[in-house]
Amino acid sequence: MNRARLLIFNAALGPLDYRVPDGMEVEPGSVVVAPLGPRQIVGIVWESERLPTNPVPDSKLRPLLGVLPVPPLRAELRRLIEWTAEYYCASLASVARMVLASGGALRGPATMTEYRLTGGMPERMTPQRQAAIEALEGEQATIRELASIAGVSEGVLRGLVNQGVLEPVEVDCDRPYPSARADFSAPELNPDQQEAAAQFVAAVEEGRFAPFLLDGVTGSGKTEVYFEAMGAAIAAGRQVLVLLPEIALTEAFLRRFEDRFGAAPVVWHSSLKSTERRRAWRAIAAGGAQVVVGARSALFLPYANLGLIVVDEAHEISFKQDEGVRYNARDVAVMRARFERIPVILASATPALESLQMAESGVYTKVDLADRFGGAQLPSIDILNLTEEKPERGRWLAPRLVAAMRERLERGEQSLLFLNRRGYAPLTLCRNCGFRFQCPNCSAWLVEHRLSRRLACHHCGHQTEPPALCPECGEPECLVACGPGVERIADEVAEVLPEARVAVATSDTLNSPEKAAEFVAKAEEQLIDVIVGTQLVTKGFHFPELTLVGVVDADLGLEGGDLRAAERTYQQIAQVSGRAGRGSKPGEVLIQTRHPEAPVIAALAAGDREAFYEAETEGRRHAGAPPFGRWAAIIVSSEDEAEAREAANRIGATRPQLDDVMILGPAPAPMALLRGRYRYRLLLNARRSAEVQKVIRDWLGALSFPQGVRVAVDIDPYSFV
Structure with a gap:
């Protein structure tokens, strides 16, 4: 090559051509340094025919300055970058930037x-x-x-x-990681697990694209089953990627992995030190990292020899990124497996409706584990109707739930209370004048956190100390906490069961893998009697002595305008119910609700998952919602409210008139002010056959906006705030 086309990390400039100096060898995927004005930039050499640009005469080309000492990005990864940018209406540059996520790794051995x-x-x-x-x-x-x-x-x-x-x-900086051994400590699997594992192992050994949906009840041993597939990949000298939805889950997973394979896997998440990121990135690119366990960003790392992808808890909405490139790691994982021609396993006890539909249509192979491992039984589930069994005045736990917790405490067993609301109370107001504490940057109330003595916004991170006087009327001792958060429930447990040892498990208290590991160790050693937690405790944890789960407010997830609210509520409550009775002792689940007749609550009470999914499927089919139709959102924002409104109205006024696409809005977003920016939204509801991305590109591409306006596109949105 004497001419190279570069993908650079500035979407506004587009691809640029450079001259390759004599003696310098580059190929598609090479990471190079090039001049841009007086600066030096990093770029990736790309196939010219796949990256069109205006031609520049050879005589005007500036020479490349050097090739960075990292392996070229493989063709399979370049195709994934192109697909992700195309599908999610993002720039190639913004997707490629996720691949080169460690600048220090590009400088070579050190x-x-x-x-x-x-x-x-x-x-x-x-x-x-x-x-x-x-x-x-x-x-x-x-x-x-x-x-x-x-x-x-x-x-x-x-x-x-x-x-x-x-x-x-x-x-x-690049010292090798300890090697995992496929035969270090092979477990004994029951016949159902052996049958499932055999399908996965065969696909790994054949080296073919094979998407699997591993649908197993909580406690059925899904991890042990896909560990067998990982063992086959390790034995064949191939790399494995395991995606987990929460950083707090990694420590428990790492321990199980090390017990099985004799060495810890390589970890990738946002909390890594820069030196750890550099070492992991280079080991992954060189092929020395056998197994990588990471958050969704690990999906775009430059694996040298990938042989298997596992997405654990594949239903989790945290796999959907809501900033920058708004991709869903579950779906992109399937596409990466397709480009790499390898198996991918989506594991869940409560699969997403979209995944179940893909299995029903034959695109995914569905593998079922219908029973818990080792003879453990699924817990019994009972409904507490709060309109009939009312908590005492000023309390949030019904007498029957308190009595069940007292029984567990007397028997030396553990209880878990689930409420998906962090902090002490979701709203603080003045009982004298009615003043409410609101975030100055967002359309959200400030949440009181008594453990850390702060009022905090969970959207932008704004914090302030609770004042002694009302800021509006100046009255002392008049501030009232309204509604419960997990801290308030923990206080109530301490009042009704003063001898109980209580732990609060949220992203505030378990905000690092080390703190999560400490919590798990205490729970396993039975140094905790009652766990009070958010959705963080609904998955991944295995405490044999935990025999009671109480859902404090089952109706909470059904509030608001989330179009997947029923499915998400079912998944969360089913998952947290699965924490009970995982050992030899039977488990019990008590669900507090004011709406026992709601279909999702009735399905949980009856243990009838199929009935719930059938009803939800029909509702989605009738509404033309995913997986039977397609959604896309356009979010317009600016620090100037009038500017945001005007830009949104211009987009709405130029909407295309199409038979297979319905366009709703613009309207102020439910979260109309977020991080200091005013927001408007439009929603597209399209038939499966519609080319939504092309419609949006043609529509928005014909418009220009003031510099302060941002227009973001969210394909397959999960958040509607």
Whole structure:
């Protein structure tokens, strides 16, 4: 090649052509450095015929400056980038940027200096030094990363280096990971598990695209089954990707993986230190990382030899990204498997309706595990009608649920209370003048968090301390918490069961893998009697002594304008119910509701999953909703409300008139103000045959907007706020 077309990370500029200097070798997928004006930029060499641009004469081409020391991106990954950009109406540049997610990894082999405690003490101890020494026990990282871990300045740590309390350690940035062994500790599977595992192993060994839906009740041993497929891939020298929906689930999964395969997998998520990201990225690209366990972004890493993808808890909405490139990792995982020509396993006890429909139509192969492993029985489920069994005044737990928790406490068993609402209370107001605390940046109330003494917005992160006086009328001691959050339920448990040891499990309290591991260890050692948690506790955890689950407010998920509300409520309650009775002792689930006649509640009470899915399927079919129709959203936002409204009205006024696409809106978004930006939405409801992406591109491509206006497209939206 003497001419190279580059995909660069500036969508506004588009692809650019460069001259390849004599002696420099590049190929499609090579990651290169090129000049752009006075700057140097990173780009990816792309096939010219797949990336059209205006031709530039050879004489005007500037030369490439160098090829970065990383393997070229494989054709399969380049095709995935193109498909993702096309399907989700995103730019190629924004998708490709996710692939090169670690800038440090592109610089080639290197060593670096990290620091660790020596065990010595400084000549003069200060509170900051004391705190740093306590926080850094067992840690080794760069000064900047240690400062972040310890919550002190880098200057404090440099002083400890000078005192000999911290010592430098030279490390190889790319040191290999320990090897996993397929035969390290093979489990005994029951006949159903063996039959399921055999299908997966055969597909891995044949090396073909094969999408599976692993539909197994909670506690049926789905993980052990797909571990067998992972073992087959490891034995064949192929890489495996496992996607998990929550970072808090990784520690429990890592421990199970290490017990089975003798070494920990490579981890990829947003909380990794930059050195860990660099090491993982380079090992993945070189093929040295055998198994990668990660959040949705791990899907776009440059695997050298991928042999299997597993999406665990595949129904989870956290696989859908709502910022930047708005992709669904579950669906993109299937497409990556298709391009790589490998199997993909979607595992869930409550599959998404879209996945079930794909299985029914024969696109996915459905594999069922209908019984719990080891003879454990599914829990009994009973409904507490709150209009008849009312909690005491000022309380939120019905007497029958409290009595059941007391029984478990007396028997030395554990209980779990589920309420999908973080904090102490969702609303704080003044009983004197009615003032309500609202976020200054969003159309949302501030949520009170008593454990951390703050009022917080769960949308933009704004925080403030609860004031002593009402900001409106100045009255003291007049602020009232309205409604329950998990912290308030935990306080109530402490009042009615003062001897119980209570733990709150939310993304606020388990905000790192280490804290999640500590929580799991305490629960397994029975140092916790009652767990009060949000959706974080609905999946992935296995506590044999947990025999009671109480759903505090089953109606909460049915509120608002979420078009998948019934399905999501069913999934959450079915999943949290599955935490009960996973050992030898029977489990019980009590569901508090004011609407026992609601189809989703009735289906849960009857244990009739099929009836619920059939009714939901018919409702979706009648409405032309996914999977029988298609949705797409257009979100218009600006810091200027009039500007956002005007831009949205212009889009609405130029809407195409099509027989197979219905366009609703524009209308103010339910969350009309978010992070300081005013928002309007349009919703497209189209038939399956409609070319929605082309319609949107042609429609919006003919319009121009002021610089302050953002227009985002969300294909297959899950959030309607």
